[in-house]
Amino acid sequence: MKKFKIVIVDDHLLFSNSLKKLIESFGDYEISKQLVNGKDFIDYIRSEEAKPDLVLLDVQMPVMDGRETMAWISDHLPDQKVLILSMNDDKSSIIQLLKLGARGYILKDINPLKFKEAIGKVIHSGFYHSEWISTIMFEEMSRDSNSDELLSDKKIEFLNKVCSDKTYKEIAGEMFLSPKTIDGYRANLFKKLNVKSRVGLAMYAIKSGLIKI
Amino acid sequence: MKKFKIVIVDDHLLFSNSLKKLIESFGDYEISKQLVNGKDFIDYIRSEEAKPDLVLLDVQMPVMDGRETMAWISDHLPDQKVLILSMNDDKSSIIQLLKLGARGYILKDINPLKFKEAIGKVIHSGFYHSEWISTIMFEEMSRDSNSDELLSDKKIEFLNKVCSDKTYKEIAGEMFLSPKTIDGYRANLFKKLNVKSRVGLAMYAIKSGLIKI
């Protein structure tokens, strides 16, 4: 019987290789390739005619992270099944990736049995949603769908600079904008992300994985 | 031939279980127990007469993290061999744990062969220091040993509160100290950690693993 092909994209080699052992011990699957970031994954997938049955995608990675990679997959391989492997359970990050077409989102502290179930579900039924993911999706749906627009590139750039020693005036200079415009970004994000200070903003940016440190 | 006993302390069950498979594939070792935080580890080790040959200890964990756990081990089981498994390569975090008696410090993006070598070295030679760790230790030694005092509990508590929406006045209230004292902590830490703003402080605290988010 032919085994299902799985590709792992994760920069933590120890985790990636360990996970390979675990998955192989399940019996039905084989790890056809391991990559350390989205860039390598794209290079690999372009050079292969046989697509994997499942991609296990880490969120936090250097060079090209899970979100960017998922966006590329969504554009170029919309039918590719992808299961997100993440360390944090931040809502907006989850929503973002699911909107980009990820078939499931699991935390790294999941137990191996559940994990095996998740892989099977995605490969055979097309998706896997744990109870808490369903809850989060439901909450998201039943909200007054305003906060679901993702942040613009400029705001992401701003958020990155917020997480530093720079003053707003310096940030404005670097972004070729008026300090008053920057103040507008700030106020806008405070409201949208429900925080009351620059530190709160920085914490949100990090927790949500919107910016990498 | 009797196998060496290894205990894994890591809250990411998927990683922990995968790692178990990897280590068992090496042949010489067996995983005698897996725990998800320092608290559970202590409970376990107290109930066992046979100590493990090696403890693989994660740094970032809920309830009781790697630093706290290492401190306990240092007090109660000074001869216990511990290999730190971390995600970040922050200097002060490394120095801290090595001072507490950890026998090695490896990053989770290590490749499995190196990892196998590290385990072997710690069990048979008592320690494992990769080249870059040695470099860091050397730099640390050759510094004008002033900044090596670890931060006090009060300062750690303060750092935790810095990473929030709270104002310094509110922080002072929560810590039953005068805002002026808090201002002193702030100035002190700015100098010691070489930052110029509260955000910089928060970023440092997170990067170094001093506080968990």
Next chain:
DNA sequence: TACTGAAAAGGGTTTTTTCCTGTATTAAAT
């Protein structure tokens, strides 16, 4: 005992952040 160093606190000032309320421009939606 007198000295030293760290923690806690206060007075006062400057800079930065935060919060208002507005306006002009442009692009998209109705």
Next chain:
DNA sequence: ATTTAATACAGGAAAAAACCCTTTTCAGTA
């Protein structure tokens, strides 16, 4: 064609953060 929405920007003011420099207290120790 007109409303709506997002972006870029301003003036002004209050709050918070950051930076001075000084004092008290207290524990360890030379």
